[in-house]
Structures are given as C-alpha cells and as structure tokens.
Amino acid sequence: MKNDDGQETRERIINASIQLFSQKGYDATTTGEIASMAGVTKGLIYYYFESKEEILNHLVDSLMKDATTIAMDFVHTGIVQMIRDGKLDIETDRLRFIDGGAIRDFSRKVIDYYERALDFVLEKRAVIRILMLESLKDSKHHNDLFRLMELTGDGEDNPVFKTIYEADRDFTYSGDMSVFKFFFSIVPLINFAAHYEEYKVISSMSDRELKDSFLRSFKIIFASLVSGSEILLRNDKT
Numbered sequence: 001m002k003n004d005d006g007q008e009t010r011e012r013i014i015n016a017s018i019q020l021f022s023q024k025g026y027d028a029t030t031t032g033e034i035a036s037m038a039g040v041t042k043g044l045i046y047y048y049f050e051s052k053e054e055i056l057n058h059l060v061d062s063l064m065k066d067a068t069t070i071a072m073d074f075v076h077t078g079i080v081q082m083i084r085d086g087k088l089d090i091e092t093d094r095l096r097f098i099d100g101g102a103i104r105d106f107s108r109k110v111i112d113y114y115e116r117a118l119d120f121v122l123e124k125r126a127v128i129r130i131l132m133l134e135s136l137k138d139s140k141h142h143n144d145l146f147r148l149m150e151l152t153g154d155g156e157d158n159p160v161f162k163t164i165y166e167a168d169r170d171f172t173y174s175g176d177m178s179v180f181k182f183f184f185s186i187v188p189l190i191n192f193a194a195h196y197e198e199y200k201v202i203s204s205m206s207d208r209e210l211k212d213s214f215l216r217s218f219k220i221i222f223a224s225l226v227s228g229s230e231i232l233l234r235n236d237k238t
Contacts, residue, residue, distance in 0.1 A: 078109035090168040095231040121193035
C-alpha cells in the first residue's frame with residue numbers, strides 16, 4: 001500500500017469515527033459501522049488502530065497537541081518576549097506593565113490569541129462534542145475533556161507554565177486563577193463550539209455575526225481584569 005493511499009485511508013477512518021462518535025456516542029458506535037462509513041474492512045481498521053479506544057485516544061491527543069501549540073505561540077510572543085523587552089513584570093497576584101502602551105499591546109495579543117483559539121475549537125467542534133458527551137457519562141473516558149486542564153497546571157509537565165516560569169520566577173497559578181482559566185476561558189470556548197450549529201439556527205445569526213458577538217463578550221470579561229497598567233490575577237477586595 002502506497003504511503004499516500006495509506007494516509008488517505010487512515011484519515012477516512014478517523015473522519016468516520018468522528019462523525020459516528022459525535023452523532024451516536026462512543027459506546028454506541030461499533031467498529032463495523034466505522035468500517036462501513038469509511039469504506040474499508042474491519043481488518044483494515046485494526047491495521048491502523050489497535051482498537052476503537054485507540055481512535056478516540058488519538059483524537060484527544062491530537063486536540064491537546066494542537067491546543068498546546070496555539071497556547072505556546074501566544075506565550076512566546078505575548079508574554080516571554082514582553083518580559084525580555086522589559087515591558088512586563090509578573091508578580092504573584094498581577095501582571096505589571098511598563099506603561100499604557102505595553103498593556104494595550106498585550107491586550108491586542110490576547111484578543112488575537114483568543115480569536116485563533118475560537119477558530120480552532122470551531123474547526124474541531126465535532127471532536128469537542130464527543131468529549132462533552134463522554135464527560136457526562138460514567139465511562140472510562142469521562143475525564144478526557146478535563147485534559148485541557150493540563151494547560152492550567154503549575155507542574156513541570158505543563159509547557160505553558162514552565163516557559164513562563166523560566167522567564168519570570170514570580171509566576172504561579174493560584175487556585176483561583178486555575179478555576180478562572182478553565183471555567184471562564186476554556187469552558188466557554190468548548191460550550192460555544194459544541195452548541196454552535198444549533199445556536200446559529202435558533203438565533204438566525206451568520207457565522208461572522210455569531211463569532212463577533214462571542215468575541216465581544218470575551219473582551220468584556222477580559223477588560224474586568226485590567227486595572228490601569230496592570231492585569232489582576234487575583235483580587236481579594238470585595
């Protein structure tokens with residue numbers, strides 16, 4: 001089998017799995033159904049994947065790899081470079097910028113990053129729907145969605161944290177910040193992607209209108225963290 005033909009066959013298997021998992025659920029989908037939709041034999045599926053579970057694991061690993069790449073691109077250009085240029089100093093409870101111009105520059109980079117993340121989750125929305133379905137079940141895959149929390153941890157195995165920490169040793173993730181990042185940054189993206197098609201129909205909004213509206217909402221949330229030339233990572237004042 002030629003390599004190009006093999007890659008095309010593998011992609012057909014993956015795409016058929018995504019479609020069936022997202023429509024029927026992982027448990028309800030059989031290998032035979034995947035083979036039928038992909039136009040291959042069951043034996044050929046096992047040539048590329050040891051099991052149906054390995055297909056799902058591949059989808060999760062690919063999602064995490066791509067999400068990490070997007071996050072790391074922002075970390076290098078939006079955080080580490082500004083630290084090296086003397087425009088940003090990280091303190092335990094805030095990001096302190098040298099002046100208003102620096103914080104405006106950072107804010108633009110954050111919006112650009114979030115828009116890129118939005119495009120990514122919309123592209124991967126079928127996979128995200130699968131993970132959301134599994135997260136609500138008592139199955140061995142119910143924690144797969146929460147692997148995205150790996151990007152909010154403060155361990156050495158999190159390249160996002162490690163890279164920022166190496167640039168400024170004052171950087172840390174408080175419990176509050178981890179909760180905020182997951183439930184007010186990552187989860188809204190996941191929910192938006194998972195319910196995108198249905199909401200677009202109900203709201204009669206175009207793709208552009210819906211995306212712009214979501215980004216405006218994010219800008220409001222992000223603006224609540226900005227105080228002068230600082231971004232507060234924690235505020236205990238009530």
